[in-house]
Amino acid sequence: MTDDTVSPVVFRSLQRPSDESIQQFYRAMGTCWQPVLRSADLVADGVAGEETCETANFGANAMRSVTLLDKPLVIARLDGKLTALLDVCRHFQARLSLGEITSVNGQAAIQCPYHGWAYAPDGQCVRIPQLAADRRIPETVSVPTFQVTEALGLIWVCMADEPVFDIPLFDEFHQSTFRITTLDEQTLTHTSSPRMIMATLDDTHFPWVHEGILGTRDQPQAPDHTVTRDGSTLKVSYTTEQPASLASGATAGDHPVTIHYDNSVHMPNVIKLKKTTPTGRYIIWLATCPVDYCHTRCFWTFARDYDTDPSHDAAYESFSAHVRSQDKPIIESQQPWLLPPFWTKIELPQAGIDEPLIQYQRWLQELGVVIDV
Numbered sequence: 001m002t003d004d005t006v007s008p009v010v011f012r013s014l015q016r017p018s019d020e021s022i023q024q025f026y027r028a029m030g031t032c033w034q035p036v037l038r039s040a041d042l043v044a045d046g047v048a049g050e051e052t053c054e055t056a057n058f059g060a061n062a063m064r065s066v067t068l069l070d071k072p073l074v075i076a077r078l079d080g081k082l083t084a085l086l087d088v089c090r091h092f093q094a095r096l097s098l099g100e101i102t103s104v105n106g107q108a109a110i111q112c113p114y115h116g117w118a119y120a121p122d123g124q125c126v127r128i129p130q131l132a133a134d135r136r137i138p139e140t141v142s143v144p145t146f147q148v149t150e151a152l153g154l155i156w157v158c159m160a161d162e163p164v165f166d167i168p169l170f171d172e173f174h175q176s177t178f179r180i181t182t183l184d185e186q187t188l189t190h191t192s193s194p195r196m197i198m199a200t201l202d203d204t205h206f207p208w209v210h211e212g213i214l215g216t217r218d219q220p221q222a223p224d225h226t227v228t229r230d231g232s233t234l235k236v237s238y239t240t241e242q243p244a245s246l247a248s249g250a251t252a253g254d255h256p257v258t259i260h261y262d263n264s265v266h267m268p269n270v271i272k273l274k275k276t277t278p279t280g281r282y283i284i285w286l287a288t289c290p291v292d293y294c295h296t297r298c299f300w301t302f303a304r305d306y307d308t309d310p311s312h313d314a315a316y317e318s319f320s321a322h323v324r325s326q327d328k329p330i331i332e333s334q335q336p337w338l339l340p341p342f343w344t345k346i347e348l349p350q351a352g353i354d355e356p357l358i359q360y361q362r363w364l365q366e367l368g369v370v371i372d373v
């Protein structure tokens with residue numbers, strides 16, 4: 001097919017988003033709490049991840065580099081206190097995370113690998129080794145810091161002074177009746193965070209992508225969705241039937257299982273699917289980190305209040321990984337990676353059938369996450 005036989009709409013969909021769309025995406029997502037790292041991965045002996053990182057530690061100190069919204073950050077625990085700094089030295093812009101944690105006046109600080117300048121948790125430069133002893137370091141010598149906190153086993157960063165929404169609640173995570181497992185992916189997903197959330201919210205793909213597991217192709221009809229907004233959350237509920245599986249509370253049998261879904265998207269980047277089955281409740285929780293406009297890091301957590309024997313965890317983990325492996329290549333094939341606004345008519349969402357996705361995307365547009373210029 002040559003270019004002139006491709007419809008303008010389809011052709012447009014293959015193009016890279018404009019720089020302004022990308023920057024607007026970063027601005028809007030920057031006003032929200034974003035998960036950047038598992039707390040367990042910021043540890044004294046370090047855990048090598050996909051991204052370049054160096055970890056240097058003593059006592060309650062550790063640091064790790066991450067990328068959020070195309071910005072390099074160093075996440076550090078200094079004397080037990082969490083901090084997030086721009087991973088760029090004020091001197092000649094070397095990566096601070098390649099350095100080490102040192103002690104200045106008895107307090108932990110991050111030391112740049114290049115000339116040894118050291119920064120306190122508030123970003124202030126507290127040591128310039130080359131400076132004469134009687135010279136003070138000007139207060140202007142500092143690197144930007146960002147709000148950072150820990151919740152739900154993750155470290156979250158917000159680049160704005162006032163996050164538009166709080167960090168989501170996940171009650172079952174704290175309840176002893178639920179057994180928790182996670183899925184740690186070693187690679188990023190080549191898509192935007194909103195597309196990743198949409199793909200998890202979408203239910204009409206079940207019979208196609210997960211045939212025999214979450215649906216069957218002889219029953220492709222969409223369930224009756226109820227879609228509402230509640231504060232910072234888009235709520236979607238429906239009842240459907242699925243084949244027997246670990247995630248439907250039945251491991252065998254020819255009869256489909258009736259499942260009620262209560263889904264919630266904590267705008268714009270976290271989603272929870274709560275399945276109530278005759279056996280119990282199975283929860284899929286996904287927090288997405290927008291590494292940049294077309295790369296997303298996925299933090300998956302699962303909770304179940306049946307079959308809670310820890311020795312069965314491996315079977316559930318392998319089930320989740322299998323379902324995920326069915327979704328990933330399809331999600332990564334969707335272009336443009338940033339969602340196009342409705343008016344472009346690049347997408348053809350179906351009223352009713354795709355109502356949860358339509359409502360999510362509409363809210364994204366209101367938040368300024370999706371624009372087109």
Ligand code: FES
Pocket residue numbers: 089090091092093094112113114115116117
């Ligand atoms: S670049 Fe960091 S101390 Fe020189």
Ligand SMILES: [Fe+2]
Pocket residue numbers: 199205209210327
């Ligand atoms: Fe799926």
